């Protein structure tokens with residue numbers, strides 16, 4: 001293999017190990033036929049899948065010095081532009097179902113020879129929504145696909161995927177990007193946008209949590225939607241500030257009960273509270289600590305003045321444990337109730 005690592009999936013930021021392993025296998029002709037990309041919404045799973053499809057079919061993939069995928073040949077252009085009939089996305093029906101009918105359709109389609117490309121690629125989006133019955137029905141084709149057919153499963157909630165499926169795919173976990181990468185992306189692509197202040201960039205970098213999808217949503221949102229996004233991000237900060245006032249218990253209960261029932265967003269909320277609490281702990285011990293959650297130093301300073309270290313530490317532990325439980329199959333309402341009573345116990349202690 002003569003390509004430098006810089007030339008492997010140059011359009012994708014970070015996640016270098018996944019990029020390297022997939023690219024090397026493509027160049028050696030040994031890529032496993034069923035791949036699963038796991039990661040949060042907006043982290044770039046679908047974009048990555050199209051890049052893999054292009055790399056598999058790139059006409060210049062063996063040319064020295066060319067990036068992989070080259071992005072210029074006819075195949076790359078067609079695939080990356082979303083125009084190839086041989087790269088297909090399968091996902092839920094409009095009514096939300098992702099069942100055996102879809103799998104049957106997939107099996108029938110996969111045996112038909114490709115139209116124009118060497119390799120046919122099926123992107124199974126939001127795979128975690130597929131019913132267990134349908135996942136079972138897909139096992140055989142995932143294990144023994146027709147020749148030159150690849151499946152790329154995109155998945156957010158891995159706990160909804162059967163072990164038998166996971167054991168038949170090669171899995172790559174895509175990590176959220178660093179704040180630096182998000183900032184560089186925003187500067188490069190939206191830097192000239194009028195009215196965008198440094199303060200707004202800082203906000204977007206924080207609340208996108210390493211997801212370019214979220215960052216793009218935020219930077220292109222109108223002011224009303226942007227306000228909603230910021231309010232949502234500030235919810236953990238609000239809860240922590242309410243905790244300093246014993247009289248505000250009802251408001252805390254309302255906030256927690258009003259949170260989304262979606263496991264991932266809920267887990268993100270608990271994760272943010274944990275990060276906020278850790279920011280406060282770090283600020284109390286060394287003033288110049290870097291911040292995971294709080295956008296400005298003033299806000300973390302203010303929060304750190306009103307909560308004692310011991311309580312902040314307990315809040316961090318409680319929130320971290322609740323986040324873990326949230327990602328398992330725990331009952332959501334029970335989880336929220338337990339979290340609220342845990343918070344109140346800490347405050348009264």
Ligand SMILES: [Zn+2]
Pocket residue numbers: 057058059060061069070071072073074075076077
């Ligand atoms: Zn190409």
